[in-house]
Amino acid sequence: IEQIDAPHALYTAPKTRFVAGFIGRTNFIEGKANGGDIAFDGFSIPRAALRQHDGLSGAVTLSVRPQGMRLLRGQPSEPHAKPGFPAKVVDRAYLGEFWTYGVMPAGGGAKLKVSSPPLDMFAVDDAVWVEFDPQQMAVIH
Secondary structure, eight states, X not given: OOOOOOHHHHHHSOSSHHHHHHSSOOEEEEEEEETTEEEETTEEEEGGGSTTOTTOOEEEEEEEOGGGEXXXXXXXXXXXXXXXXXXXXXXXXXXXXXXXXXXXXTXXXXXXXXXXXXXOOOOTTOEEEEEEOGGGEEEEO
């Protein structure tokens, strides 16, 4: 037994890599907590943006569901916008209720899957801004 919890908690706050991967689709993002930021391949986010940021140091793995990110045509101009990074759309699939996009961070790194509503259409090779919802990012132990 990996985790005993309510279904919503299993999905939104998995404690282990197995639970995160077993309950729905997810992106595993590996980084390193150093000071006030967590650095990943090609981007970083403020450690304080995570709901589970206390005590994070060294290697960190996050589970981020495809719907926990949003694609934008450009970087938001708001000074306190959610964390994000520039990327390029490398593939896409229309699934009726949503699009699934594969995006590569502009600074390099692993491909991430992002879900978008059906009217938010992007083409392969489009430059996009990937915005995270920190409340939908789970630290994996």
